[in-house]
Amino acid sequence: MRSDRIDTPSGVVLVAQQPAIDELEAQATAQELESVVQYSSPSRRRERLAWRRLVRVYLGKEPQIEYLSSGAPIILNSPYKYISVSHSRTHVAVMLSSTPCGVDIESMERDFGRVASRYVSDQEQGLCREEWWPAALWCAKEALYKMAQREGISLRDDIRVCSWDGEHSTLCAELFTGQQVELALKTLQGQMLVYTL
Numbered sequence: 581m582r583s584d585r586i587d588t589p590s591g592v593v594l595v596a597q598q599p600a601i602d603e604l605e606a607q608a609t610a611q612e613l614e615s616v617v618q619y620s621s622p623s624r625r626r627e628r629l630a631w632r633r634l635v636r637v638y639l640g641k642e643p644q645i646e647y648l649s650s651g652a653p654i655i656l657n658s659p660y661k662y663i664s665v666s667h668s669r670t671h672v673a674v675m676l677s678s679t680p681c682g683v684d685i686e687s688m689e690r691d692f693g694r695v696a697s698r699y700v701s702d703q704e705q706g707l708c709r710e711e712w713w714p715a716a717l718w719c720a721k722e723a724l725y726k727m728a729q730r731e732g733i734s735l736r737d738d739i740r741v742c743s744w745d746g747e748h749s750t751l752c753a754e755l756f757t758g759q760q761v762e763l764a765l766k767t768l769q770g771q772m773l774v775y776t777l
Contacts, residue, residue: 581596581597581599581630581633581634581637582596582597583595583596583634583637583638584596584768584769585638586764586766586775588675588677588681588764588775588777589777590677590678590679590681591660591662591675591676591677591678591679591681592638592660592675592676592677593673593674593675593676593683593773593775594634594635594638594673594674594675594676595671595672595673595674595685595768595769595771595773596630596634596671596672597670597671597769598626598627598630598667598670598671598672599630600626601622601625601626601629604625604626604629604630604633605625605629607633608629608632608633609636609642611642612629612632612633612636612642613629615628615629615632615645616628616629627667627672630667630672631665631667631672631674632645634672634674635655635663635674635676638674638676639658641657643655643656643657643658644656644657645663648729650729650730650731652664652726652729653665655676658676659678660676660677660678661677661678662675662676662677662678662679662680662681663675663676663677663681664677664681664682664683664723664726664727664775664776665683666683666684666685666722666723666726667685668685668686668687668690668771669687670687670771671685671687671769671771672685673685673771673773673775675775675776677776680727680729681726681727681775681776682722682723682724682725682726682727682728682775682776683723683726683773683774683775683776684718684719684720684722684723684726684773684774684775685719685771685772685773686715686718686719686771686772687770687771687772688712688715688767688770688771688772689770690715692714692715692717692718693714696714696717698735698736699717699718699721699735699736700714700717700736701736701740703740704717704740704741707741707743707744708744708746712767712772715772716751716765716772716774717741718735719765719772719773719774720739720741720751720753720763720765720774721735721739721741721753722735722774723763723774723775723776724739724753724755724761724763724776725739727761727776728755728757733756737756738755738756739753739754739755739756740753740754741753742754742760749764749765749766750762750763750764750765750777751763751764751765751774761776761777762776762777763775763776763777764777
């Protein structure tokens with residue numbers, strides 16, 4: 581499974597195309613197979629096996645993964661305690677970090693325009709006029725939602741993108757707590773990728 585690697589100030593982001601479910605199951609460890617027994621959906625099994633394999637290959641050992649009460653995974657046997665995972669229909673993205681983090685990946689072909697009013701404010705819409713901007717905002721807010729690890733956060737009301745730096749492909753956002761977070765935006769393998777810095 582070939583992956584792209586992006587180094588961040590506190591960790592790394594890994595992006596790969598998801599292999600076929602048969603290949604993933606054939607190469608999975610017993611622990612990885614155990615982690616998908618509750619899923620009957622082949623696509624859910626594929627997503628989970630893909631990100632676990634990506635982490636195992638990168639770390640060079642099988643990670644000990646536990647889940648917080650929020651449902652967020654953490655790694656016990658790695659210098660990267662925090663992990664954030666995202667899937668598109670064809671790709672998987674994993675962020676490993678020594679600090680709380682978030683990543684989101686979506687196909688550049690997905691149309692976010694129809695639902696943008698549910699998560700984009702007028703001020704956010706005015707920051708950029710590119711046709712991919714609704715996808716970037718969706719990914720940014722999803723990444724921040726994952727980083728916050730708190731249920732019930734409104735993407736429209738509790739997470740606000742304040743600025744866009746097109747030269748450096750970075751966004752600045754503010755969480756409902758007042759915390760300012762910088763995010764990076766990249767297009768990679770036909771995917772929109774946004775992750776916390």
